[in-house]
Amino acid sequence: MLIAEKLQKMSLSHAEKMISEYMLQHPELLEKSTMKQIARVTYTHPSSMIRLAKKIGFSGWVGLRDAYLDENKYLHAQFKEVNANLPFHQNDSIQAIAQKIAVLEQTTIADTLSLLHHDQLQQAKEMLLSAETIKIFTSSANALMVQDFVLKMNRIKQRVTICTIHTEHIYEAFNSDSTTCAVVLSYTGDTKIVRGTLEVLKKKNVPIIGVTSIGSNLLSENADCVLNLTTRERLYSKIGTFSINTSIAYLFDVLYSCVFAAFYTQNLRHLIEIGRHADNRTSSLEIMRENFDKP
Numbered sequence: 322m323l324i325a326e327k328l329q330k331m332s333l334s335h336a337e338k339m340i341s342e343y344m345l346q347h348p349e350l351l352e353k354s355t356m357k358q359i360a361r362v363t364y365t366h367p368s369s370m371i372r373l374a375k376k377i378g379f380s381g382w383v384g385l386r387d388a389y390l391d392e393n394k395y396l397h398a399q400f401k402e403v404n405a406n407l408p409f410h411q412n413d414s415i416q417a418i419a420q421k422i423a424v425l426e427q428t429t430i431a432d433t434l435s436l437l438h439h440d441q442l443q444q445a446k447e448m449l450l451s452a453e454t455i456k457i458f459t460s461s462a463n464a465l466m467v468q469d470f471v472l473k474m475n476r477i478k479q480r481v482t483i484c485t486i487h488t489e490h491i492y493e494a495f496n497s498d499s500t501t502c503a504v505v506l507s508y509t510g511d512t513k514i515v516r517g518t519l520e521v522l523k524k525k526n527v528p529i530i531g532v533t534s535i536g537s538n539l540l541s542e543n544a545d546c547v548l549n550l551t552t553r554e555r556l557y558s559k560i561g562t563f564s565i566n567t568s569i570a571y572l573f574d575v576l577y578s579c580v581f582a583a584f585y586t587q588n589l590r591h592l593i594e595i596g597r598h599a600d601n602r603t604s605s606l607e608i609m610r611e612n613f614d615k616p
Contacts, residue, residue: 323396323536324389327377336369337376344386348393351386378537395535399432405553405564422563429551429567436535436549437575444546445530446579449479452502452528457483458490458518459506466566467506470573476595477581477588490514494521504530508550508565510538519543532572548572 322330328341343363344351351359356367367382374385408425409418449455455474457467464485474481484493494517497503503522507515510533522529523543531544534552541547551568581588596611604610 322538324377324385324392326536331376333373333376334369336363336365337373339363339365340370340373344389348390352390356382392535395435398435399428400553403428405429405551406555406559408560408563425563426567429553429564430571432551432553433549433568433571436551437572441546441548442575442579445548445576446583448502448528448530448546449576449580450583453480453500454497455479455481455502455504456493456497457481457504457506458493458514459483460512460514461485461487462562463506463508463569466569467573469570470577473577474580477584477591479580487514490518491521494518494525494527497522497525497527499526499528501527502530503527504532505540505544506532506569507540508534508554509556510534510540515540532569548576 325345328345333341340359340363343359356370359365359370360367370382374380374382377385379385379388403421403425405425409421413421457464457471459467464483467483471481471483482493484490494503503518505515505518505522510531516539519529519539529544529546531540531547532550533540533544533547535549536552550572551564554562554564
């Protein structure tokens with residue numbers, strides 16, 4: 322749930338409601354206003370701001386303020402030229418559709434990049450590199466999007482598996498331990514599969530990377546490291562999962578690249594050696610031809 326939604330839905334005292342309404346109506350004033358200034362214009366006391374922050378789940382006012390400003394900034398950035406749910410219209414030409422899908426995917430990548438923070442990405446990289454086995458838990462639809470990640474990781478000798486059978490998630494979680502890194506991918510972060518899987522993974526002390534939407538949900542609250550997907554699509558009132566799929570593909574390409582870069586020369590040499598033995602393709606195009614290919 323977004324902070325803005327919590328502020329609107331939670332049961333608050335009169336003073337907390339005054340502060341909440343001020344936050345929602347004047348986000349542009351929050352960053353430069355002190356607690357005393359906000360308390361004065363809302364006819365409240367700074368202590369009420371601290372109580373509100375703790376009720377929302379933060380240790381203090383500054384944490385709540387900064388998180389809300391980040392959320393508000395994200396929601397009002399990107400996606401000004403295209404609608405993630407309805408990126409094209411009935412009467413658009415095929416060329417217009419092609420252009421709009423290109424804009425949607427470019428915007429989605431920029432949007433996902435804006436959600437990537439150095440510390441979380443560094444932590445995710447270290448968790449993947451230190452694991453003996455990496456297991457991906459997700460829905461069947463999302464599993465299709467990360468199959469390429471599994472393939473690329475396995476080719477550089479990183480042992481990655483993905484559970485594609487709905488009923489096997491709990492078994493795979495039970496067969497994990499602290500040497501496993503679990504990557505749990507869920508847009509909503511609170512499905513039946515996620516709830517059951519997380520419960521077992523936590524009992525088994527399995528390190529968890531959560532890949533999910535912005536805001537708080539069951540997955541983001543229980544994962545050791547959280548990476549956010551672009552969060553613009555509704556659940557089903559849409560033409561397709563264009564934005565989510567692009568965000569997943571980009572994010573897992575980033576994760577693979579970070580792992581690859583840790584042993585760049587070794588991994589590149591390994592892939593070239595495998596390619597020379599396993600890839601028998603040839604091409605008449607210079608741009609595609611390998612240096613050792615005969616013209």
